[in-house]
Amino acid sequence: MMSSWIVADNSRFKYSERQPFRNRSANVKNPINRRDLFKTSAAAGFGAVIAGTTLSGCAQSVHKAEPAVMLNYPTPPKDVIKVGFVGIGNMGSGHIRNLSRIEGCQVAAVCDVRPERTAWAKQVLMDAGHPEPTAYTDGPRDFQRMCEQEELDLVYSAAPWEWHAPIALTAMRNGKHAATELNLAMSLDDCWELVETSEKHRRHCMMMENCCYDYTEMVLLNMIQKGLFGEMIHGECGYLHDLRALKLSPTYYYNMWRLQYSIKRNGNLYPQHGIGPMAWCMGIHHGDALDYMVSFSSKGRGLNAYAREHYPDSEWVHQKFALGDVNTCLIRTKNGKTIICKHDTNLPRPYSRDFLVQGAKGLARKYPEPLVHIEGRSRSHQWEKLDAYFDEFEHPVWTKLKEDAAGAGHGGMDFIEDYRLIQALRKGIQPDINVYDSVVWNAVIPLSEKSVARNGEPVKFPDFTRGAWKTARPLGVDTLY
DSSP states (O other): OOOOOSOEETTTTEEOSOOTTTTGGGGSSSOOOGGGGOOOOGGGTOOOEETTEEOEEOOOOOOOSOTTTTTTOOOOOOSSEEEEEEOOSHHHHHHHHHHHTSTTEEEEEEEOSOHHHHHHHHHHHHHTTOOOOEEEOSSTTHHHHHHHHSOOSEEEEOSOHHHHHHHHHHHHHTTOEEEEOSOSOSSHHHHHHHHHHHHHHTOOEEEOOGGGGOHHHHHHHHHHHTTTTOSEEEEEEEEEOOOHHHHHOSSSSGGGHHHHHHHHOOSOSOOHHHHHHHHHHHTBTTTBOEEEEEEEEOOOOHHHHHHHHHOTTSGGGTOOOOSOSEEEEEEEETTSOEEEEEEEOSSOOOOBOOOEEEETTEEEEOSSSOEEEETTTSOTTOOEEGGGGHHHHOOHHHHHHHHHHTTSGGGGHHHHHHHHHHHHHHHTOOOSSOHHHHHHHHHHHHHHHHHHHTTSOOEEOOOTTTTGGGSOOOOGGGSOO
């Protein structure tokens, strides 16, 4: 997404090391020092040894609050949800269009450092019949003033990654629900702080993972829930998208902010497009949980090679990029399922999310073409076309919203995620993706980096639910509205 929230020296790609709100815990009463919890004591359940390697990562939280209080937490129903929107770039523009045509939604404030972007958003909203929203354009932290001054129900962020957690935290501390584009958080400390702030202020915090609402992924979810694949055993997923031209473009990402992460970080930097829908299929936080993972990165060659061909006089030809061209994570769940999650954005390739689900009775995959094999229904040892199952197993959410979603971004799934969020808040019920889902999907990022840095050492997932994952609850998306 294009936005302008990164601190940069425009004359040369040198980013400030200053991180926004880095000492956020200073604003919280009796903050928990999570860094002191990174240990491997057997008493805390982290003395497990896998193949002679001690699991590292995160110890169980000693948070004293009631476990997972935001699960199914009700809020007062409202006829109209007033939204403040931050970051009106590539993805933000699409969300503004979606929100402008959702019943019961009013975008009352828009925020971006570029006045021309808030002017664009105001015009789109007024053309759709909405009142003129208030614009906030006074620097990269003007979202604070918006959160403090505006009577909003929800703050929705589509700024660059490093700003998503600060914006969500500010919103919740000012009594607003928070929704954000990917990535929600880039560190485990931020993940925990988001959970604790959501629970303290009783405000929902959700990551807007559109791929959970993809047509094919939802067909497969419906088939899984109806038992066609039997007990789930294994899944594969990821984000495999050639971003070389976009990362190295001088104009696509404002000040080339996304390239910064390829320079400085090495791991799975964008797991949610795969791990989000896979978590729904695998029942994560609905009777199962992510337990531990290992991660490996290949060497990195793709960005330098692309720069030599397309920008031969640029500094990127000789830039040292930390990010390996292909990162692979292998995750094991508490109940013994396995998940492969890949990140591949620096090499030439067709787009894929490598989505595959496999159970005791069969399997299906989406890429490079949707195929399925179900024992007793498919011919022995042969694939069949998955689209032959679409009419029978179309998810009820898509049946209801297909016409409304037509023409919206990414095949309509962007509209469906926005619609479901607004209607949940109008009804006063938990959104489909809660704060615990959001942070554990994001935890793949820092945990993968830790494992890569330690030569593939297994690392433990924190239990953000403090045991509440053990209850087999229905998915939020099972409720039709």
